[in-house]
Amino acid sequence: MDYKRLLVIVIILFQCNLFFSQEEVLPVWPDKIPGAISAKNYQEQPVMRNGVLTGTSKVTQPEISVFSPENPNGTAVLILPGGGYGHLAIEKEGFKVARWLKSLGVTGFVLKYRMPSDEIMENKAIGPLQDAQEAMRIIRGNAEKWNLDKEKIGVMGFSAGGHLAATLSTKFDLETYEADKISARPAFSALIYPVISMNKDITHMGSRNNLLGEKASDEQINTFSNELNVSSETPPVFLAHATDDQAVPVENSIQYFLSAKDNKVPAELHIYEKGGHGFGLGTMAPNDEWPQTFKSWMQVHKLVEQDSVFVFSYFKGNGEDGLHLAYSKNGLNWKALNNDKSYLKPQLGNEKLMRDPCIIKGGDGRYHMVWTVGWTEKGIGYASSEDLINWSEQQYIPVMEHEEKARNCWAPELTYDHVNDEYMIYWATTIRGEFPETQIEADDGYNHRMYYTTTKDFKNFSPTKLLFDPGFNIIDASLIKANGQYYMFLKDETREPEQKNIRTATAQKIAGPYKNVSKPITGDYWAEGPTAAKIGDYWYVFFDKYTEKKYGAVRSSDLKTWEDVSKTISFPNGIRHGSILKVSEETLDRLNE
Structure with missing residues (x-):
């Protein structure tokens, strides 16, 4: 041998x-394999x-x-x-x-x-x-x-x-x-x-x-x-x-x-x-x-749990008191959990904020959350949980610390890629001097593009890369997979001429290239923080009408033609930019306890 x-x-x-x-x-067969014949030259390849x-x-x-x-x-x-x-x-x-x-x-x-x-x-x-x-x-x-x-x-x-x-x-x-x-x-x-x-x-x-x-x-x-x-x-x-x-x-x-x-x-x-x-x-x-x-x-066949209840993660005020959760049985009418008190207090960064909390259920069955830790930080926050109640030690991920001219890391989102068994974290950052063609004084020097990193274990991360430059100031991206491709919901942050709306872009792979930027899918109001969910036959996109201090929604059956359905939804007062996910009735019961 x-x-x-x-x-x-x-x-x-x-x-x-x-x-x-x-x-x-x-x-x-730890011992003898039944009916086996020994063949010295037959070796695994x-x-x-x-x-x-x-x-x-x-x-x-x-x-x-x-x-x-x-x-x-x-x-x-x-x-x-x-x-x-x-x-x-x-x-x-x-x-x-x-x-x-x-x-x-x-x-x-x-x-x-x-x-x-x-x-x-x-x-x-x-x-x-x-x-x-x-x-x-x-x-x-x-x-x-x-x-x-x-x-x-x-x-x-x-x-x-x-x-x-x-x-x-x-x-x-x-x-x-x-x-x-x-x-x-x-x-x-x-x-x-x-x-x-x-x-x-x-x-x-x-x-x-x-x-x-x-x-x-x-x-x-x-x-x-x-x-x-x-x-x-x-x-x-x-x-x-x-x-x-x-x-x-x-x-x-x-x-x-x-x-x-x-x-x-x-x-x-x-x-x-x-x-x-x-x-x-x-x-x-x-x-x-x-x-x-x-x-x-x-x-x-009762082999896996029915994910039948929607949970919405959000923040209030400036994000100083941490993570809030609401739930809905139909995805449209929402009630605050825990008497609208925080489930997790922020501990990271100089400002200790927990803005824009995004939660998903990952490949390991755990809930994973990322959030904005401050207005001028070069990293983001991360924690995980088995039940949305008890959370791991909060971890600071220095995704832009290597970039001297980076001003911020805002509105991070998280997507699990089951094909590669890894997570993609993506966020908006302004790097001074980058993309001068869209830089204007009215934005106070902010001129965002989307960046990303990947990880399998939230300990080791790939080098930060540019995810999407649509040719304008962009923020608040959120991804779904449907119809064999990825859809990005994004905020056009352009101030002159004023946009401040939600658009879509598509890609065949999770890391792009993203293209085919759509016309605005939201109306004549300022919208930010989109998060999407399939409810019945429709895709719903919920977003923060932040100048009106309330939430709105649009829906589509084909992800192309959209209608405003803001009048059909209700959210807790003061809710700000968050994310939506589905959980089991059992998980909701634990949250209510």
Whole structure:
């Protein structure tokens, strides 16, 4: 055995595991693998890109990588990456998916399973299934350790991993090895552009040949055509596929859905016109929407909490007394919480202010908040919380301290990027001498542009960069993702000729470039501090009518045409620039207590 090469692989994988923040990596078979054949020249071949493990093949020792939220909700998913039963797209269809599920409070278990091979298996057709069955038994057998509900452990598979997930769902009780009595049945399944059938008319021949060989018998084909093996015991299923998938025909998902329907198995199928094969979590419409659709499906099946209540973070006066919160059941009529008293007193900066508080729920299940700490500071404030009541130690992030001519850091916002598992913090700053073409005396020297930094842990931050220069004085940017792109709501701060309104810009990536600046979406009044939320069929943008000392709102069904609906909303008196998020009824109950 080439021990030096093996040592390098182990080190690489260990570093990757640290990078992806798994709590632990477990062997599926700590002792002997059933039906295994020793092959000294058959060695795992990991694929690294920019220091990240993206794929692997020739797996000999299957492993489970664990992604545990700080506050597990009891639901778990065994994740099976695809790769045609020839390799594993373990980052794109494994680790990345686990990090997203973690943000929902769901514990993810990424299985690095063995590829079917006559070199290392007595029966290669059941080798991957053995790994999947044992992984499910390990998870269920250790449910108490990971704070899981044994009845809420499901499986998710992509492409050939979808075939393995469907096989586990239809053959969970098949005796492929001498096992204990723990059930390997998933409580639910999610099959994303899955290979389902071994029928040559619709199968992915590469997956079929790798699993069954080029001369598969009719019995083998029927045994591993999962649409033929659905029964009333098959777990509920969520399916997503694209019509233009040229690798795995959409008929695979359709046939499984119809079989589930015939057997009265709860099933939901989403077919997209475009998307191709291998879109994973997705970056473009419409297939980037399936994760949110799957989240809604899990909510219906009581696998994740319903986020049904809106909470609004805001400040009052100059921000000297700190964080205020209000709530709403319909998103339109708001009531102050805590008798409109502060939940958190500011402690940072010379002025010790907490203006423009922006709160989001992050990938770790915690609430993260940033705010303006003062009028002349070169940094911003940060704190986190599990319940919006008890907050971490307040932290000063010196995002512009390196810039000698920076005058301020105002109205920071925070967005979680689930694709890259990182946070982007963005804010407005004036740098003396920059952008002289829009500098005027009436603005007292202020001439803002939007800047940003990214972080995974709020300890290490990327270098500050310019986010957006629209060609005018800009402040109060806020981002949402919809229709496969990012929308920025921004305040045009131009004073001569007077603007002081809210506009939009769009980008394909979170860090831009942003373009297509719209006409004003607000009316003939000064508006600032936009924050957006989807309520029913409409996107609502709430903003501070700061010269009128009240709040306003506009709404749109297409993010293009807007109508003013300020007369339909009500807010607590004195509310100032904040942010909106959705929480569970349970969270609201704790806030009310």
